Amino acid sequence: LRNSRHVSRRAFSTNFPVLQQATPATVKNYINGEFVESKTKKWIELRNPATQEVISLVPETTAEELKAATDSAEEAAKTWSKTSIVQRQRVMMDLQALIREHQDKIAENIVQEQGKTFVDAKGDVFRGLQVVEQACALTSNMMGHHMSVAKDMETYTYREPLGVVAGICPFNFPAMIPLWMFPLAIATGNTIVMKPSERDPGALMMLAELAAKAGVPNGVLNIVHGAVDCVNYICDEPRIKAISFVGSDVAGEHIYTRGNANGKRVQANLGAKNHAVILPDANKQATLNAVAGAAFGAAGQRCMALSTLVLVGEAKEWLPELVERAQQLKVGYGMDPEVDVGPVITTQAKDRVHRLVQSGVDQGANLLLDGRGVVVKGYEKGNFVGPTILSDVKTNMDCYKEEIFGPVLVCLNVDTLDEAIEMVNSNKYGNGTAVFTNSGPAARKFEHEIDVGQVGINVPIPVPIPPFSFTGSRGSILGDLNFYGKSGFDFYTKPKTVTSLWKESDASHSRASVAMPTIR
Ligand code: NAD
Numbered sequence: 297l298r299n300s301r302h303v304s305r306r307a308f309s310t311n312f313p314v315l316q317q318a319t320p321a322t323v324k325n326y327i328n329g330e331f332v333e334s335k336t337k338k339w340i341e342l343r344n345p346a347t348q349e350v351i352s353l354v355p356e357t358t359a360e361e362l363k364a365a366t367d368s369a370e371e372a373a374k375t376w377s378k379t380s381i382v383q384r385q386r387v388m389m390d391l392q393a394l395i396r397e398h399q400d401k402i403a404e405n406i407v408q409e410q411g412k413t414f415v416d417a418k419g420d421v422f423r424g425l426q427v428v429e430q431a432c433a434l435t436s437n438m439m440g441h442h443m444s445v446a447k448d449m450e451t452y453t454y455r456e457p458l459g460v461v462a463g464i465c466p467f468n469f470p471a472m473i474p475l476w477m478f479p480l481a482i483a484t485g486n487t488i489v490m491k492p493s494e495r496d497p498g499a500l501m502m503l504a505e506l507a508a509k510a511g512v513p514n515g516v517l518n519i520v521h522g523a524v525d526c527v528n529y530i531c532d533e534p535r536i537k538a539i540s541f542v543g544s545d546v547a548g549e550h551i552y553t554r555g556n557a558n559g560k561r562v563q564a565n566l567g568a569k570n571h572a573v574i575l576p577d578a579n580k581q582a583t584l585n586a587v588a589g590a591a592f593g594a595a596g597q598r599c600m601a602l603s604t605l606v607l608v609g610e611a612k613e614w615l616p617e618l619v620e621r622a623q624q625l626k627v628g629y630g631m632d633p634e635v636d637v638g639p640v641i642t643t644q645a646k647d648r649v650h651r652l653v654q655s656g657v658d659q660g661a662n663l664l665l666d667g668r669g670v671v672v673k674g675y676e677k678g679n680f681v682g683p684t685i686l687s688d689v690k691t692n693m694d695c696y697k698e699e700i701f702g703p704v705l706v707c708l709n710v711d712t713l714d715e716a717i718e719m720v721n722s723n724k725y726g727n728g729t730a731v732f733t734n735s736g737p738a739a740r741k742f743e744h745e746i747d748v749g750q751v752g753i754n755v756p757i758p759v760p761i762p763p764f765s766f767t768g769s770r771g772s773i774l775g776d777l778n779f780y781g782k783s784g785f786d787f788y789t790k791p792k793t794v795t796s797l798w799k800e801s802d803a804s805h806s807r808a809s810v811a812m813p814t815i816r
Pocket of ligand 1: 467468543
């Protein structure tokens with residue numbers, strides 16, 4: 297074992313030199329412990345969604361650089377997989393301390409690149425930090441099984457790392473989702489090639505710097521950039537054994553199919569359309585606050601956002617008060633402490649939101665609140681959409697069928713809880729849902745009859761803390777091992793089962809037996 301390193305607070309401090317450059321800065325590849333400028337000729341402009349200012353240029357990492365990242369991960373795996381489990385645990389402990397210390401700086405970067413509010417960006421980092429804390433519980437989570445099965449014979453199972461793995465991330469949680477991936481992957485003894493979203497790679501670049509300070513050796517964590525070509529390289533490279541993906545259906549289905557065809561283990565979390573079901577016996581004020589926060593927070597760009605409201609019976613009378621609450625939310629630049637709703641990620645995303653709202657109007661829904669015309673003083677070019685509410689929506693309308701991924705709440709009416717459950721279960725997605733009620737039996741019925749992977753009972757965004765796993769289901773997931781929790785440890789490892797016989801030499805058998813060996 298290496299001696300326990302003493303990490304002083306001074307050693308923890310960093311100014312993130314990787315981000316201290318002229319504007320627009322070029323985002324570097326991170327290969328074998330070095331932040332290196334890409335030799336690519338293809339650069340993707342990264343714009344601040346509140347201003348349209350180009351704040352950095354993201355490379356389309358070249359084929360040679362992608363290979364170099366994999367070479368470095370492959371080489372590092374030879375030694376990293378053999379380091380003691382307590383050493384890897386200690387690195388995770390230092391990483392969690394460093395992230396806690398620098399969470400505000402990471403959150404500021406998220407506001408600039410992704411647009412969400414500072415307080416929400418801090419939540420993004422904190423939710424990821426909790427997975428690192430879970431990675432610190434490596435020693436108990438990696439414990440195997442051992443049984444004495446017969447005289448002199450023992451069988452035991454333990455888990456080994458896969459080797460080189462990869463992570464492909466979406467834009468909406470630039471810290472949390474990379475932190476769902478690389479800490480557990482490397483804590484369990486793998487090395488990893490990460491591809492952040494080309495729209496906001498800054499948080500992961502900062503996390504890589506912290507990981508190096510925490511003692512993650514060169515080559516254990518590598519970062520490459522780009523879009524489809526980079527993703528296809530990851531799907532096809534035989535040395536990469538597993539892929540963690542979070543993002544849209546189109547990309548996820550492609551990665552799952554292509555990765556599987558190449559013999560890889562793939563976990564893919566996809567799109568969502570999360571329904572909130574309100575029963576008329578619910579606590580009205582708390583419920584309306586919860587729904588407004590979960591529908592419009594992060595500008596509706598959370599995979600667990602409550603984007604669909606199902607009002608049971610008299611609960612439909614609450615809509616005017618919900619509109620009032622939505623109107624109170626302030627739209628603007630994420631560093632303004634009074635702002636509740638930041639911009640959506642790109643002008644294309646804004647156009648998609650506008651199109652789907654208009655389709656709802658054209659197909660017969662009522663536009664109770666229209667956030668499409670919102671202009672933020674001083675940020676006139678920003679991709680802002682204000683909270684928008686469509687009522688009398690029907691399940692055949694496009695605004696119901698498609699994931700809008702903006703601050704838009706579509707509202708449907710039903711007469712009974714049974715109808716609400718039927719509606720949720722008929723939707724193709726199964727990421728999250730929430731029921732609001734004061735009735736224990738109704739909540740219990742909902743919990744047991746609903747076919748959705750994550751259920752909130754009077755809880756609007758039931759994303760589980762990391763001792764549990766993130767368990768979206770049906771159209772929201774491909775693959776059967778979930779992110780983080782026990783399942784996360786299992787995804788990044790494979791079991792080995794050994795049966796051993798140690799007995800004193802016995803010369804009584806003079807012939808080989810060809811019968812199937814059995815233990816009786
Ligand atoms: P996206 O699919 O556009 O991008 C995700 C990643 O895939 C990026 O790294 C991108 O470069 C890559 N990519 C994009 N298109 C591709 C293609 N055609 N082929 C190969 N690779 C491609 O997703 P996004 O817009 O960044 O993220 C939003 C989506 O992610 C939403 O649908 C949201 O519901 C989903 N999401 C799901 C979860 C979950 O846990 N279920 C969590 C967060 C986000």
